[in-house]
Amino acid sequence: MARTLINVPAKARRGEIIEIKALIQHEMETGFRVSTTGNVIPRDIITDFVCKYNGEEIFRAELFPAISANPFFSFFTTATGSGTIIFEWSGDNGFFASVAAEIAVE
Amino acid sequence: MTDMNVLPPDRLSQRTRRQFLARVAAVGVGLSLSISVKPAAATPESMRNAIRNVIGEASVRKGKVKLELPALVESGNAVPVTVAVDSSMTASDYVKAVHVFNERNPQPNVVGVRLGPRAGRASLATRIRLADSQTVIAIAELSNGSFWSDSVEVIVTQPACLETL
DSSP states (O other): OOOEEEEOOSEEOTTOEEEEEEEEOOOOBOSOOBOTTSOBOOOBOEEEEEEEETTEEEEEEEEOTTBOSSOEEEEEEEOOSSEEEEEEEEEGGGEEEEEEEEEEEO | OOHHHHSOHHHHHHHHHHHHHHHHHHHHHHHHHHHHTSOOOOOHHHHHHHHHHHHTTOOEEEOSEEEEOOSEEEETTSEEEEEEEOOOOBTTBOEEEEEEEESSSSSSEEEEEEOOGGGSSOEEEEEEOOSSSEEEEEEEEETTSOEEEEEEEEEEEEOOSOOOO
16 A cells, blocks of 8 residues: 555644644656657646545545645544544546544544 | 859859748748748637636626736746635535636636635636636536636746757
8 A cells, every 4th residue: 555654743732723734645657648659647746635634534635636746644633532533535447545543532 | 163253253143142031031931931840829709708607697896806927937837826714614604606717818718617605715726737828717616506617827937838858
């Protein structure tokens, strides 16, 4: 599976607004580039990124070829309770990656 | 001795002039060819169409949104972007979606993001590709159905997307 880098605070106070960062290794081939043989290199990108907090969707992004290689997102959410934050990426050629992070809320 | 050297000076100059004109014509044809095979780029018009596809006929006002990009970009391959929207992010007043568009990449869309009231703060960051110096626009859709925007002009010295391998 593609390598990922997730940044979620391990602990938070209830109601605190926390920043979440997620990075995944991916070429994000645009489909607009031409190889040395003159053929267009087919598009191969991540098209969707979803983040779920204890099953509830908190962030969703639709990606286009204009997103850089190794897509990175940083966003905020309210720490509502202890549990699992799941990150899911899906894209061209059946690409799918999923990572989970734990958070303790007191 | 070659043929050329025995020609009188006026004939000689005429021949080089003919060659020169032929070369100019060849260069001209070459240029127009290279322009015609260039991949289609998103124009401000196609960007407007892409925006209409996403937001429909709603009117977009300036303000509330803060789009941040470096004014001068060295490499268009990874340009940091942050979009922050001025919103209380409560159940009755929150940012539903944020869309980013560009003028001159091969495609006008950059990213579309869905948020909800539990985000707490309507702010996000990512990294994008820019194929040329151009204007980037961020549009936010609020829970009351209004649309707000901000745009930034960026100068790119080394573009992305279109390079060959």
